[in-house]
Amino acid sequence: MLIAAVLGAALIVxxxxxxxxxxxxxxxxxxxxxxxxxxxxxxxACQSSxxxxxxxxxxxxxxxxxxxxxxxxDLGPKLATAWEQTTDDTWxxxxxxxxxxxxxxxxxxxxxxxxxxxxxxxxxxxxxxxYVFGDTDLDVKAVDDTTxxxxxxxxxxxxxxxxxxxxxxxxxxxxxxxxxxxxxxxxYEVADWQSGQRLSxxxxxxxxxxxxxxxxxxxxxxxxxxxxxxxxxxxxxxxxTSLAPEDGAGELAVAYRNNETTALRIQADEPPLDDIRxxxxxxxxxxxxxxxxxxxxNLATPAxxxxxxxxxxxxxxxxxxxxxxxRARQLVDEAKADGVPVDNQIRLxxxxxxxxxxxxxxxxxxxxxxxxxxNVKIQMMDxxxxxxxxxxxxxxxxxxxxxxxxxxxxxxxxxxxxxxxxLREGYQSSWGTEEFDASIRDAEALKGDERQAAFEKLWPxxxxxxxQYAYIAHMSAIxxxxxxxxxxxxxxxxxxxxxAEMSPVS
Amino acid sequence: xxxxxxxxxxTSLLPLIAVLLGVFFLARLTGDPANLYLPVSATPEQRQQxxxxxxxxxxxxxxxxxxLWGILHLDFGxxxxxxxxxxxxxxxxxxxxxxxxxSTMLIAVVGAVIIGSWAAYRPNSIADRISSFLSxxxxxxxxxxxxxxxxxxxxxxxxxxxxxxxxxxxxSWVLPVATLVIRPLGVLTQVVRGAxxxxxxxxxxxxxxxxxxxxxxxxxxxxLRNAAAPALTVAGDLMVGLVNGAVVVETIFGWPxxxxxxxxxxxxxxxxxxxxxxxxTAVSIFVLNILIDIGYALLDARVREKVSx
Numbered sequence: 116m117l118i119a120a121v122l123g124a125a126l127i128v129x130x131x132x133x134x135x136x137x138x139x140x141x142x143x144x145x146x147x148x149x150x151x152x153x154x155x156x157x158x159x160a161c162q163s164s165x166x167x168x169x170x171x172x173x174x175x176x177x178x179x180x181x182x183x184x185x186x187x188x189d190l191g192p193k194l195a196t197a198w199e200q201t202t203d204d205t206w207x208x209x210x211x212x213x214x215x216x217x218x219x220x221x222x223x224x225x226x227x228x229x230x231x232x233x234x235x236x237x238x239x240x241x242x243x244x245x246y247v248f249g250d251t252d253l254d255v256k257a258v259d260d261t262t263x264x265x266x267x268x269x270x271x272x273x274x275x276x277x278x279x280x281x282x283x284x285x286x287x288x289x290x291x292x293x294x295x296x297x298x299x300x301x302x303y304e305v306a307d308w309q310s311g312q313r314l315s316x317x318x319x320x321x322x323x324x325x326x327x328x329x330x331x332x333x334x335x336x337x338x339x340x341x342x343x344x345x346x347x348x349x350x351x352x353x354x355x356t357s358l359a360p361e362d363g364a365g366e367l368a369v370a371y372r373n374n375e376t377t378a379l380r381i382q383a384d385e386p387p388l389d390d391i392r393x394x395x396x397x398x399x400x401x402x403x404x405x406x407x408x409x410x411x412x413n414l415a416t417p418a419x420x421x422x423x424x425x426x427x428x429x430x431x432x433x434x435x436x437x438x439x440x441x442r443a444r445q446l447v448d449e450a451k452a453d454g455v456p457v458d459n460q461i462r463l464x465x466x467x468x469x470x471x472x473x474x475x476x477x478x479x480x481x482x483x484x485x486x487x488x489x490n491v492k493i494q495m496m497d498x499x500x501x502x503x504x505x506x507x508x509x510x511x512x513x514x515x516x517x518x519x520x521x522x523x524x525x526x527x528x529x530x531x532x533x534x535x536x537x538l539r540e541g542y543q544s545s546w547g548t549e550e551f552d553a554s555i556r557d558a559e560a561l562k563g564d565e566r567q568a569a570f571e572k573l574w575p576x577x578x579x580x581x582x583q584y585a586y587i588a589h590m591s592a593i594x595x596x597x598x599x600x601x602x603x604x605x606x607x608x609x610x611x612x613x614x615a616e617m618s619p620v621s
Numbered sequence: 622x623x624x625x626x627x628x629x630x631x632t633s634l635l636p637l638i639a640v641l642l643g644v645f646f647l648a649r650l651t652g653d654p655a656n657l658y659l660p661v662s663a664t665p666e667q668r669q670q671x672x673x674x675x676x677x678x679x680x681x682x683x684x685x686x687x688x689l690w691g692i693l694h695l696d697f698g699x700x701x702x703x704x705x706x707x708x709x710x711x712x713x714x715x716x717x718x719x720x721x722x723x724s725t726m727l728i729a730v731v732g733a734v735i736i737g738s739w740a741a742y743r744p745n746s747i748a749d750r751i752s753s754f755l756s757x758x759x760x761x762x763x764x765x766x767x768x769x770x771x772x773x774x775x776x777x778x779x780x781x782x783x784x785x786x787x788x789x790x791x792x793s794w795v796l797p798v799a800t801l802v803i804r805p806l807g808v809l810t811q812v813v814r815g816a817x818x819x820x821x822x823x824x825x826x827x828x829x830x831x832x833x834x835x836x837x838x839x840x841x842x843x844x845l846r847n848a849a850a851p852a853l854t855v856a857g858d859l860m861v862g863l864v865n866g867a868v869v870v871e872t873i874f875g876w877p878x879x880x881x882x883x884x885x886x887x888x889x890x891x892x893x894x895x896x897x898x899x900x901x902t903a904v905s906i907f908v909l910n911i912l913i914d915i916g917y918a919l920l921d922a923r924v925r926e927k928v929s930x
Contacts, residue, residue, distance in 0.1 A: 156702040156889075240667060245659065293704060310705075311714060311877030312787060337785055337875040341769055345777045345784045363773075499890050502656035508665075 147329040147600065147617060150343045150352040154336045155314070158305065160282040160297040161234040161241030164525070166610055170356070171334060173611040175316065177282035177299030180208055180227065180263075181275050185607035188425055188527045190275055194222060194283055194300065195263075203270045208263040214323045216285040217304040224257030229286045231255045231265065231278070239293055247280045247526065249534075272562045273528050280526070302327045302615050316614070328601075328618030344368075347595040354602070354617075355595040356609070359471030360412045364595035370414050371604040373592040375523040376421050377470065379463075379480070379585040380505075380536075383546035385515040387457045392446040393489070394582040397517065398436040399443035400483040407588050410472045410479070415588040420574040421522055421532055423589040425606055428529025428558075428570030436578075436585070443487040457488060464494045465519035466501040470590060477519065491517075507542050521590070525610045529570045530559045536584075537577065546583040551576065629914055633907050644899045645685055645892075653677060654890035658701055675701065688896065697900070698893030702885075707893035710882060711901045717787065718871070718878030719905075722863035725798050729805035730856055736806075737813025738840050741821060752810040759807025767800045768873045785874040797874045801867060805859040812855045816848030823847070850917060857913035861906050 155168045160177045163169040174182065180195035197209040214222040234241045236252050254266040267274060285298035296305045302324065303316040316332040335352070337343050340362040343355035347367050358364055379397065387393045403417035419433040451457045463484070465477045477493055484491045496504075503510055504518055520543070524532050533555045539547035554576065558569035577583070592609055596602060602617040655671050672678045676687060691698060697708040736755070739748035775796065776784040783793045820826060821844050829839055868880035875881075879898050886895040 153885075157704065238670075240659070240671060245667060295704065310703075310710070311717075311882070335786060335788075335875065337873075338881075339769070339873045342772055342785050342873060342875070345772050349776045349780060349784055351783055351786070497888060499652055499654065499657050499888075503652060506656055 146331040146333055147354070147614070148352045149332065149334050149612075150346050150355045151334055151336045152338060152340070152343070152357045154311070157293065157295050158297055158308075159241075159293040159295065160230075160284045160288075160299065161239060161243050161293070163282050164242045164246040164280060164610075169610045170612050171314065172297070172299075173282060174301060175303045175332075175612075175614045176301045176305060177284060177297055178301050179279045179282055180210070181279050183276065183279050183527050183607070185605035186425065188427055190279065194227070198275050200272075201264070204268070205264055205266045206271075206274050207258075208265070208275075210261045210263060211323065212261055214300050215321060216298050216300050217319055217321070218285050218287060218298045220285045220287060220298075222283065222300050223260045224263040225260075226286050227263050227283060228255040228257045229288075230283045231281055233284070233288065233290050234281050237290060239290075241293075243280050247277045247531075270560070272560070272566070273530065276526060276528055303332060306331070324615075327615045329614065332614055344595050347597055350597070353597040353600045356592075356612070358593040358595055360414065360593065361471070362593075362595075364593065367595040367597065368593050369596050369604060370591050370593050371608065372423065372425075372606050373523065373590060373609050374423055374426065374525060374606050375470075375521050375590040375592075375609075376418050376423055377415075377519065377521050377587040377590060378418070378421060379587065380518045380520050380543075380545070381583055381585065382509075382513075382516045382518065383583055385459075387450060387455045387459055387489075388461065388515045388517075390450045390455045391582055392450045393455065393457065394585075396443035396446040396450075396487050396489070397484065398578075398582065398585045399439045399446070400487045401436070401480060401585055401587060402438040402483065403435060403587060404438065406476060406479065410475055411588060411590070414591040414593070418586040418589045419578070420586060421536060421584065422524050422529055423606075426524050426527055426529060426532075427567060428532075428573075430571040430574045432571075433574045433578075440483065440486055447488040451488070458490050459515060460490045460492055462494050462514065462516040463491050463519075464496060464501060464504055464516050466498055467495050469501075469519065469521055473519070476587075505543055507540075509545065517585075523609070525607065529573075533559065533570075533573065537573070537581075544583065547581055551581055625914075625918075626911065629911060633910060637903050637907055640903045641896070641900060642685070644896055645688060646681065648887075648890075648892050648895055649681055649684070651887075651890065654701055654892070657890055692900075697897045700886075700891050700894045702889045702891045702894070707891075707897040710894055711879065711897040714877055714879045714882040714898075715901055715905075717876060718864060718867055718880060721794075721797060721801065721867055721870075721876060721878060722860060724794065725801040725863055726805065726856065726860050728798065729802050729809055729859070730852075732802070732806050733809030733813045733852070734845070737810045738817050738845065740810070740814045741817030741844075742836070742840060744818075749814075752814055755803070756807040756811045759804040762803070764800055764804075764869045765873060767803060768796070768870060771796045771800060772873075785876075787876060797870050797876055800870050800874075801863065805856070805863070808859060809852060809856060812852050813848060816851050817844055820844035820847045853913065853916055857909065857916075861909055864905060864909070865902055 151167070151170065153167050155171050157168060158172050158176065159168070160172065163172050178193050180193060181190045181198065182193040183190055194211050194214060195208040196211050199207055201207040210224055210227060216222060220226065231253060232255055233239065235244050235248050251267060256264045258264055265274060265278070283300060288294055288298060296308065300323065302319055302322045304319050305314070306317040307315040314334045318327055318330050337346065340358050344358050344362040344364040346352040347355045347364065355364070358368065381388050381394050381397060383389055383394060407413060407415045407417055417435045419435040420430060422429050424431065447457050463477060463481055465473055467473070474495065481491050481493050504516065505520060522532065522536065535541045535543045537544055537547060537555055538552050554573060558566065558573060561569050594604055599620055600617055601620050655668050659668060659671055676684060697706065699705065700707055700710055703710070736748050736752050740746065740752045743749065772784050775782045782795050786793050826839055826844055867878055868884055870876065871878045871881040872884055879902060883895060883898045886898060
């Protein structure tokens, strides 16, 4: 009552009239309104592997040569109509004709070569360079207007997939500085960006493909999940992303599988975690089924490997560790009897807000580990601090720790996961064996069915011989969607929300 | 008066400098931003290049020297996150915070004077109960709870108000202001009530009454004038708190003010922007304090005398 009184007073003072439909986030009639958790820091195209940039940019404002289908994993044509491996280390792309950038510059092989050079071979320090290409420099040549060749130092069977991360930009783009607003060929262009408030896109009238279902799209951002959900419930937004089950989207909630998998990385180079029995014990005490049922509300599935179904290299037969606390206790006791210092304090490190109910998940795991006879202390960290533990070079003299990670393989091929998380010297890996490194390298050089078969064997090997991870669950995501919008999210939606796939329900 | 202001300025300048340096060092204790800005697979060379480009390889003292030298030349550095000038970002966000803080304060002062005076004049009246309820609520319920409950009742349940934002017209101000106003309104009402109770029992009020002054005139012309000085001091402090602490409300309602920018900068280890925000806030609080002193001196003859002595 009191709040109402205060609000009443405030209403009178601000002298406003109230009509629900006026609280549009700026779209006006015919516009689509989307609420995101955070503002994109930049729309620089070569930073498109940043989630908050890519979700707005990719395939909306700019486009790549080829595009990956999130459900099948197959590559489809976008700005390239065909591609083939013409020699061991060279791929040749045939480009679409009659495409122009929104500044009027024609899209041709020169433009494609310009973009790839700028993103991968330059000193700009682009996100995509490190994320997708590592240290590799590419030799790019425009043979004629519609033919582009890309040569790699070593044969690369998945080069087209890697290039699907390179968003094409106009040749008028600066090569010495990153730009905040890119000029692309996509179905939309940036109309207005009011920093801190909202970002508006308008349909590109000269788009080479069909016109999208909405003439304009407005993005706003709210950090609080419950507010994002409420905005859709209240008719202020049409789509809200990154929601948790408790955010209250109710019947407007759409749950969909994403590519994220949660796991504990076991920093296996210090006692007692350097003993494989202790690492196995960690795996036996995580009650994945109960976690999924109670804390994740069945919106996840227990995991036996670090990639979910739909990624090249997923092994459908890989077993999930059974929950067996007695066996875990026995393993810890055996290790103790052999002189392993199982009483050493182990830190269980997690990132605040990494996924919904992370704090509860960590507490459950800690209590189970304690039952197995391990001495575990929880440490919640913010993103930057947690990343110092997640990425090489790891901090030194830290004592043993278990690190909660969440990995999303957005590229669709296990190679991206294995290089970083499994190789002994991988950027996010602390442990492995020489033999395992060799099998990973061998598998990555293969193509097609052989590649799939070789990858599949790696997962059981990792869980039997290496045990660097305790996989927890393949996760799901939730978005809220107004009934007036027709859209089916897929596993890539979190990184690439294609506006052209959305249309008004007629 | 000018002598007083000069002394006041000098004594306030020291905390200002302390805050600046404090933020500078504390921010750097939270760790190297390289992890946040480089791709997870960045090579050691890329990492080194990033560190050198952003001057993070210099000693903290050298970095501080650069920073202070920059300030002298009005160069506050660039944002790591967006590449924009830190000063531009802070100055763009600040008006939104000030608007929020001033509207809140206006409502709090008007509300507190009405409820507080009424409560003091009629102990145990409805106003008296509202005032004690307000102050208890203000002291015990966190801002974010009000904010979320407000959204659920008035935006989702009743559909009267927008959930958040600044582009929905004046209606979008209601929930943020209502959330922010609870604390200052509660505190100020108590102050006004207390001051009015003692003012109303003072000899000069009894004198005025005996001369035939009406109730309303006694309250507005005699008692309130004397109750205004303590209320102004408290209101000044509360205003400082609002400018400084609208963080939760700005974050929840997506209000593009300096509080939200500060939080984003801390999480993003965006040192230049954080420093620019703190500097701007500290300077404005410094100015605000001086304004409060002047207002106080104008209201209270005793202070005025002390000041000019």
